[in-house]
Amino acid sequence: MPQVLHKTRLAPAGAVTDFEALRADFPIFADGPTVLHYLDSAASAQKPACVIDAISNCYRHEYGPIHRGLYPLAELASERYESARQTVANFINAGKADEIVFTRSATEAINLVANGWGGTQLEPGNEIWVSQMEHHSNLLPWQRICAQRGASLRIIPVDDQGRLDLENAQGVFGEKSRLIAITQVSNVLGTINPIKELVDRASLHSIPVLVDAAQSVGHMPVDVQDLGCDFLVASAHKMCGPTGIGFLYGKIDRLDETEPLLLGGGMVDEVGVNHSSWAEIPARFEAGSPNLAGAAGLASAIDYLNGIGIGAIERQVRDLTGLALNALAGIEGVTLYGPEQGSNRAGIVSFKIDGIHPHDIAQIGGEQGVAIRAGHHCCQPLMQRFGVSSTARASLHFYNNEQDIVAFEHAIRETIRIFGPR
Numbered sequence: 105m106p107q108v109l110h111k112t113r114l115a116p117a118g119a120v121t122d123f124e125a126l127r128a129d130f131p132i133f134a135d136g137p138t139v140l141h142y143l144d145s146a147a148s149a150q151k152p153a154c155v156i157d158a159i160s161n162c163y164r165h166e167y168g169p170i171h172r173g174l175y176p177l178a179e180l181a182s183e184r185y186e187s188a189r190q191t192v193a194n195f196i197n198a199g200k201a202d203e204i205v206f207t208r209s210a211t212e213a214i215n216l217v218a219n220g221w222g223g224t225q226l227e228p229g230n231e232i233w234v235s236q237m238e239h240h241s242n243l244l245p246w247q248r249i250c251a252q253r254g255a256s257l258r259i260i261p262v263d264d265q266g267r268l269d270l271e272n273a274q275g276v277f278g279e280k281s282r283l284i285a286i287t288q289v290s291n292v293l294g295t296i297n298p299i300k301e302l303v304d305r306a307s308l309h310s311i312p313v314l315v316d317a318a319q320s321v322g323h324m325p326v327d328v329q330d331l332g333c334d335f336l337v338a339s340a341h342k343m344c345g346p347t348g349i350g351f352l353y354g355k356i357d358r359l360d361e362t363e364p365l366l367l368g369g370g371m372v373d374e375v376g377v378n379h380s381s382w383a384e385i386p387a388r389f390e391a392g393s394p395n396l397a398g399a400a401g402l403a404s405a406i407d408y409l410n411g412i413g414i415g416a417i418e419r420q421v422r423d424l425t426g427l428a429l430n431a432l433a434g435i436e437g438v439t440l441y442g443p444e445q446g447s448n449r450a451g452i453v454s455f456k457i458d459g460i461h462p463h464d465i466a467q468i469g470g471e472q473g474v475a476i477r478a479g480h481h482c483c484q485p486l487m488q489r490f491g492v493s494s495t496a497r498a499s500l501h502f503y504n505n506e507q508d509i510v511a512f513e514h515a516i517r518e519t520i521r522i523f524g525p526r
Contacts, residue, residue, distance in 0.1 A: 121416045127503050129153055129408075139473030141508040146291050146319060146452050146499030147477055149344045151405075158404035159346060162397040170394045171370060171387070181396055188399035189386075192351055195406045196336065197327040203359070205352040205386040206399060210318040211241040212365070213337035213352035214285070216389060217314055218245035220362040221335075222283070228254030230282040231275065235260040235268060235297075236489050237290040240482040242316045246285060255282065262489060266293035266442040270302075277305055283312050288326070289319035292481045292497065293442035294425070294452035296324075303332040312358060318342050322409055323450065323501070324418045334358045340398065344501075345405035349398030352389070359385045366391040417502045421451035424500045424509060428453050431513040437520065441490060451500035454481075457516070460523045462496040468522060469515040476512070 127133050129152040133140060142150060168181035186201070193201040207213040222232070232246045236259050250257045258281075260273040275281060284306055288299050303313045312334035320326055321336075322343025328336050335358060339350040354362065364371055364382060368391040373381040382388035409417065429445050432438045437458040443449045457465060466478035477497045480487045487493060498512055 121412055121420070123420050123502055124505060126412065127505070130503055131156065133503070137473060141474045141504075141511040143498040143500060143504065143508060143512060144475045144477050145501040145504075146342070146497065148341045148347070149322075149501055150503060151344055151346070151401075152408050154408050155345060155401045155404045159397045159401045162400040166400075167396060170396055185394055185396050185399050188403035191403040191406050195410070196321065196353060197329050198353055199329060200356075202384075202386055203353055203356060205354065205359070205389040206394060207337075207350045207352055207389075208348055208395075209350040210316060210337040210339040211350075213350055214242055214314070214316065215245045216352060216365040217335050217337075217354070217362065218249045220365050220389075221358065222246070222249040222253065222255075224363055225361060226250070226253035226255045226282060229280060230255040231258050231278075231280045232256070233258045233260055233273070233276050233281055233284045233286075235286050236262045237266065237293060237295060237483065237486050238285070238287055239291055239316065239318070240484070241318075242285055242287060242314075243485070256280075259485075260286070262293075262295075262486070265444065266290065266295045267448075268295075268297055268302075277309050277311065279309075281306075281309070281311050283314065285314040285316070287316040287319065289317075289323070289450045289452070290442070290483075290486075291319050291452065292454050292483050292486055292495065294450045294454070295443055296320075296448045296450055299333065300331050307332060319450065319452070322405070322414075322417075323421065325414050328353050340402040340405065343402075343405055344408060346398050346401035349395045349402055351402075356385065359389075362389075364388050364391065368392050370394070412502065420502045421500050421504075422447075422449075424504050424506075425449065425451045425453065427506065427509045428498060428500065428512060431509060432516065435513075435516060435520070437524075438516070441495060452497065453499070454495040454497045456492060456495050457520060460519060462494045464523055465496040465516070465519050468519040469512070472511065472515045472518065474508075474511050474515040 130150050132150050166180055168177040170182045170185045189204050190201045192204045246257055261269045263269045289296050306313050314335040315333045317336050317338045321338040334355050336353040341347040371383050371388045371391040373383050426445050439456050441454045462478035466476050469476050479494050
């Protein structure tokens with residue numbers, strides 16, 4: 105008997121969430137390594153059993169070709185796929201489901217906009233603005249399309265606290281500015297950028313804004329109508345969903361201006377030998393066989409997050425981040441990057457230890473079951489801004505607890521003991 109997917113379980117108003125009990129929803133904490141203090145959720149979040157079950161249920165009971173069959177199984181598959189689209193639309197408060205385009209990732213979604221929109225809208229002399237804290241995924245596509253179209257790529261600098269320095273970004277709201285592409289949350293600094301205020305200023309000059317929400321959707325409330333952005337992208341795997349699927353939100357008038365990135369089956373209206381016409385939005389952007397199981401897993405993840413409550417998740421992570429920052433602040437030789445603790449910082453903590461390479465920090469941590477990241481985090485221009493080649497990074501989610509922070513601090517102190525001055 106097929107399971108019912110996408111049934112949202114909302115948390116009662118004012119309910120106190122037992123986050124420790126929620127850890128039991130994640131098989132990896134029970135069935136994975138004997139000791140796992142997973143502090144790498146900015147790279148990819150762990151998956152609750154309901155998401156794993158939704159994917160399995162899809163393949164076991166509901167798998168069929170989407171939009172390509174008139175028999176009951178194919179119609180059920182199409183219904184599930186479009187239901188997932190509506191679930192995503194509801195989650196970010198899109199005006200309608202047609203504003204949601206499924207992609208393989210946030211990266212593919214940005215490339216779709218850069219090539220499909222930028223490829224038709226950019227002219228020589230135009231400027232695309234990105235910030236100094238952007239992930240390479242929100243930098244490289246703009247580098248290439250600017251070079252192809254004769255436009256200029258401009259950079260919004262960040263200050264010493266890792267915040268946007270708009271005062272030193274002369275021209276960002278100027279007449280040459282054609283689009284601003286910016287992250288909502290830095291994957292290195294944890295900075296939460298003032299997207300709504302930036303969009304409000306940009307709209308006064310009719311400048312579209314693309315928001316990279318890979319580190320924000322599923323971690324904090326995101327309302328695209330309130331933000332007013334023209335485009336927004338996210339990846340399912342960073343919000344407790346499966347890998348291999350993400351989405352693009354676009355205002356309909358902006359999607360109308362956008363050409364498809366991929367061509368093939370499912371995205372056409374009529375095909376001739378010398379000319380073809382595209383299907384309606386959003387189908388025109390989803391060439392090939394859609395990722396039905398991925399969509400089912402994403403919808404299940406959203407239902408799960410809604411059941412906990414995004415506000416509760418945000419508060420839990422903020423509290424844990426405060427513990428982590430306080431723990432590191434008390435260790436001599438540690439340098440922290442990003443804004444001071446407060447409401448403008450997400451659950452991402454990047455740091456270095458004097459005289460110790462970040463890879464050594466991560467390796468010693470891993471030997472003690474503490475999973476953190478080390479490297480440039482796909483943000484080399486930001487590393488250059490702060491004069492380092494790499495940092496260590498701990499990133500938290502609601503399934504973390506105080507024991508993870510204690511283990512993290514112990515791993516840092518053990519690293520210093522091993523590699524520190526003799």
